[in-house]
Amino acid sequence: MKILVCITHVPDTTSKIQFTENNTKFDKNGVQFIIGPYDDYALARAVELKEQLGASLTALNIGEAETEPTLRKALAIGADDAIRVNSFPKDSFFVSKQIAAIAKQNNYDLILMGRESIDFNGGMVHGMVGELLGIPSISPVMKLEIEGDKVKMAREIEGGKEYVEAKLPLIAGCQEPIAEWKIPNMRGIMSARTKPLVVVEPTSDAVVTDVTSFIMPPAKGAVKLVDKDNVGELVRLLKNEAKVL
Amino acid sequence: MSVLVYIEHAEGSVKKTSLEAVSYARALSDKLSSGEVIAVALGSIAAGELAKAGPAGASKVIHVSDQKLNDGIIQAHAEAVAQVYKKMAASTLVLAKSSLGDAVAARLAVKLDAGLVSNVVELPDTTSGYKVRRSIYTGKAFADTLVNTDHKILAVKKNAVDLKTDGPLAVVEEIKLEISAENFATSITSTDKATGEILLPEADIVVSGGRGMKGPENWGMIENLAKELSAATGCSKPVSDIGWRPHHEHVGQTGVKVAPTLYIAVGISGAIQHLAGVNSSKCIVVINKDPEAPFFKAADYGIVGDAFEVLPKLTEAIKAQK
Numbered sequence: 001m002k003i004l005v006c007i008t009h010v011p012d013t014t015s016k017i018q019f020t021e022n023n024t025k026f027d028k029n030g031v032q033f034i035i036g037p038y039d040d041y042a043l044a045r046a047v048e049l050k051e052q053l054g055a056s057l058t059a060l061n062i063g064e065a066e067t068e069p070t071l072r073k074a075l076a077i078g079a080d081d082a083i084r085v086n087s088f089p090k091d092s093f094f095v096s097k098q099i100a101a102i103a104k105q106n107n108y109d110l111i112l113m114g115r116e117s118i119d120f121n122g123g124m125v126h127g128m129v130g131e132l133l134g135i136p137s138i139s140p141v142m143k144l145e146i147e148g149d150k151v152k153m154a155r156e157i158e159g160g161k162e163y164v165e166a167k168l169p170l171i172a173g174c175q176e177p178i179a180e181w182k183i184p185n186m187r188g189i190m191s192a193r194t195k196p197l198v199v200v201e202p203t204s205d206a207v208v209t210d211v212t213s214f215i216m217p218p219a220k221g222a223v224k225l226v227d228k229d230n231v232g233e234l235v236r237l238l239k240n241e242a243k244v245l
Numbered sequence: 246m247s248v249l250v251y252i253e254h255a256e257g258s259v260k261k262t263s264l265e266a267v268s269y270a271r272a273l274s275d276k277l278s279s280g281e282v283i284a285v286a287l288g289s290i291a292a293g294e295l296a297k298a299g300p301a302g303a304s305k306v307i308h309v310s311d312q313k314l315n316d317g318i319i320q321a322h323a324e325a326v327a328q329v330y331k332k333m334a335a336s337t338l339v340l341a342k343s344s345l346g347d348a349v350a351a352r353l354a355v356k357l358d359a360g361l362v363s364n365v366v367e368l369p370d371t372t373s374g375y376k377v378r379r380s381i382y383t384g385k386a387f388a389d390t391l392v393n394t395d396h397k398i399l400a401v402k403k404n405a406v407d408l409k410t411d412g413p414l415a416v417v418e419e420i421k422l423e424i425s426a427e428n429f430a431t432s433i434t435s436t437d438k439a440t441g442e443i444l445l446p447e448a449d450i451v452v453s454g455g456r457g458m459k460g461p462e463n464w465g466m467i468e469n470l471a472k473e474l475s476a477a478t479g480c481s482k483p484v485s486d487i488g489w490r491p492h493h494e495h496v497g498q499t500g501v502k503v504a505p506t507l508y509i510a511v512g513i514s515g516a517i518q519h520l521a522g523v524n525s526s527k528c529i530v531v532i533n534k535d536p537e538a539p540f541f542k543a544a545d546y547g548i549v550g551d552a553f554e555v556l557p558k559l560t561e562a563i564k565a566q567k
């Protein structure tokens with residue numbers, strides 16, 4: 001059993017989002033980068049499955065050299081080895097092509113990743129990889145159990161969940177509560193330094209979309225406070241001023 | 246040439262978010278002269294319901310009533326929509342962002358060699374190339390994105406355009422498709438879903454509670470206000486983590502992202518991760534007894550006060566103005 005977990009290298013959720021170079025580049029100044037929170041759930045579940053099934057676990061990231069500490073963290077949490085495709089993740093199609101190429105070489109039984117990255121929030125990569133490989137893609141998955149070659153999953157839908165069954169190989173976009181986030185322990189951190197991390201070049205440069213500029217939302221005006229003993233005034237404001245009732 | 250809209254339905258009617266996507270497609274076609282707006286619906290639903298895509302902006306609805314498509318099997322839906330797209334010689338596919346829509350759109354992008362943009366918030370701008378504005382960093386910024394392919398897929402965020410309700414009913418055309426067995430490799434064994442409720446990701450008004458509500462037994466107050474407003478109920482992450490409310494009600498960075506017209510937060514302090522899930526709301530009201538709660542900085546209106554006092558009064562005041 002071979003498991004691949006794909007992780008993104010993204011600004012931590014409390015980061016202040018700013019842009020530089022005339023709003024064409026993300027401003028990394030003072031920003032801490034982390035494993036994407038959804039990918040962290042995928043990784044945690046992958047480590048559990050690895051232990052339960054005696055599987056091998058490879059972590060994959062599409063990114064430039066700066067993402068290696070993030071990949072090392074995935075190794076510290078429990079991946080056996082790591083692959084970095086040496087390129088900026090240009091768009092979801094480009095990233096999907098790279099993942100599909102690595103997957104074709106290595107025949108993974110199960111590919112896990114987060115339901116979406118928290119920078120571009122596209123949530124498209126698992127579906128694209130699934131289609132490129134001709135295997136089922138299921139997302140967002142909040143529970144995943146393997147019984148033989150059968151995979152039993154719960155997928156979140158509006159207002160609840162549906163229970164889905166499919167056979168390996170498949171790809172799943174994960175979210176909580178699929179597993180509890182794992183914090184690397186000292187032994188993990190030490191061993192991560194010597195675990196293999198292979199760097200490969202991208203298979204192609206094809207992109208289908210290009211970001212031309214970033215835009216910040218307009219600044220929010222000051223809050224209008226209403227006295228707690230005069231809630232009727234709030235209703236009036238919502239109706240006549242904000243026109244939302 | 247035409248614009249195809251993948252519409253979803255639940256409990257016998259077309260989802261409102263899908264009708265909004267139809268209105269988006271109509272506005273797009275009017276702006277760019279992209280031809281007829283055709284909707285496609287899969288699985289069992291009454292033709293009379295589908296015709297209602299007309300007032301939203303579609304001239305025709307293609308209905309593939311094959312019962313095997315009643316379940317939202319991602320691969321099968323993607324294959325069916327791809328076939329209809331090609332039959333209609335469409336150049337653009339529009340759909341509403343949703344649990345199923347996102348999953349289907351991604352596979353379609355590969356099937357149709359189409360550039361895909363998700364979280365679209367405005368109509369495309371074609372003054373130089375085909376540029377689409379989308380929401381990124383969980384609503385904290387936007388990105389203008391050039392789509393370089395002939396075929397385009399746009400997954401539209403709620404409230405990107407106003408819902409149109411004034412056109413004539415659409416013509417509904419039944420068609421049959423051959424969808425091969427490998428597309429049904431996944432099966433849905435059961436569904437566990439709230440029925441008859443207003444669903445959080447689709448609601449125009451959302452009332453959310455946080456730890457300030459002190460316990461699940463006090464949720465009746467949130468529900469009463471929500472009922473009076475025909476709103477959906479939501480909650481903060483701590484509340485869903487401790488099990489006061491189900492996970493599908495968790496609003497925030499790693500939960501549901503909502504974009505209602507009105508968001509009312511009660512007893513939620515306003516951690517940055519929660520704000521990320523609500524910052525696309527048109528109007529935000531915060532009720533919190535702590536005047537220093539960071540949520541007030543992100544709010545349009547606020548009441549500093551005890552939720553247990555303010556909520557019943559607010560519910561009464563809403564009732565009174567009707």
